[in-house]
Amino acid sequence: MTFQAPKGTFDWLPPRSERVLAVREALVAPVRHAGYGYIETPTFEDTALFVRGVGESTDVVSKEMYTFTDKGGRSITLRPEGTAPVMRAVLQHGLHNGQLPVKLWYSGSQFRYERAQKGRYRHFSQVGAEAVGAEDPALDAELILLAHDGFTALGLTGVRLLLNTLGCKECRPAYRAALQDFLRALDLDEATRERIEINPLRVLDDKRPEVQAQLAGAPLVVDHLCGACKSYHEEVRSLLTASGIAYTDDPRLVRGLDYYTRTTFEFVHDGLGAQSAVGGGGRYDGLSEMIGGPALPSVGWALGVDRTILAMEAEGLLERDEARGRVQVYGVALGEQARRRMFQIVAELRRTGLDADMSFGGKGVKGAMKGADRSGARYALILGDRDIEAGAVQVKDLTTADQTAVPLAEVVEFLKGKLS
């Protein structure tokens, strides 16, 4: 009996796994250049942080959390999202007592107990950015712009931006009531009827055609915004337009976490299957207060690393790098004495900054040469007893098959000259 990865999880394997690192780095590069500082929080938190922050009425909290009791009797939850933990850390350490906004970025695993499907897993990787403690449409626009730049830097052309506003605590209650009145009159299943009472905005997001058909005349947030929300949203839109960022107004765009207010947005890609969001976020002016802090209007986003890679694969952006070699030089040693010598040469090559590997496992020349070929190395070093006697190592250019003897003492310098 062998083991397999737990249900709903998967492994990234070479060579594709290299992309995980590269994508993560590319997605956060723009925020790192925009004054955002790195924050690392624990993988797990007190369960209550998510219950109060993300909201009891959300599916994430009500049925998707990995919650357990630790040996000290505390209720612990593996983080299902990154924003509440970041806000918790800001409040705990008083980061908001300095100049605002506090700009932070993070990268890490998230956990949600869901039924897996393409692009949706129980363990997934996100990068995120948050700007805490400032109410300024330019901050919303900045974050959207930075996420857009990350996707663009990866060569993605099929990422679309959907934009909406959810109003604030002044105007949302009236809208919510109007929407509930409308929804209650519809013919819906029981689960959806319950949702009307708990979180009516989410009903707008329902994908089922029989539901969508009934939603045609539903009241929209845009028509119920207060003056402040309206002008705020207009400013975000005009800043985006002025920056050349294309977006689609989607008055039905709703997010699944309770803390969102005003600006909400989602980056979607059509090559992913049903889980089309590669990133999403928005403003969460009330979160700090929900978890016991002062008023700290904030905005942020999270981008899915795994989904971004799926999007890149859908656009055919990854194939060309697949064959890229792992190392530049590969050692083939024949016999014990040569093996020891090769071990030293390879170590020295690495110290000078070259990527080098050698044959392990006692293979014959043929097998070792095969290993050299597969390593993607430009040069193979062949060393046997008679080479050691002659004081030279055979350096073979694997692209041309030319082979020359180079004195042992000079081989590192020789390769350095050829390769760097």
Add this chain to the structure above:
RNA sequence: GUGGGUGUAGCUCAGCUGGCAGAGCGCCAGGUUGUGGUCCUGGAUGUCGUGGGUUCAAGUCCCAUCACUCACCCCA
């Protein structure tokens, strides 16, 4: 939680109305006793997901179960 599809070699899969478990790729070895990528030859690897049932006979039919997968729900 609900529904559909699929489980056969390391990988991708073929296997008809039940009748000796296969191919391609990969892996290993040899051709070439010190030379890869091409070519030729040979080789290894399977409780046919698991358990039960029908049958002279089950990879194939039936039931159950597990896993994977896609979709709903939800979201990155």
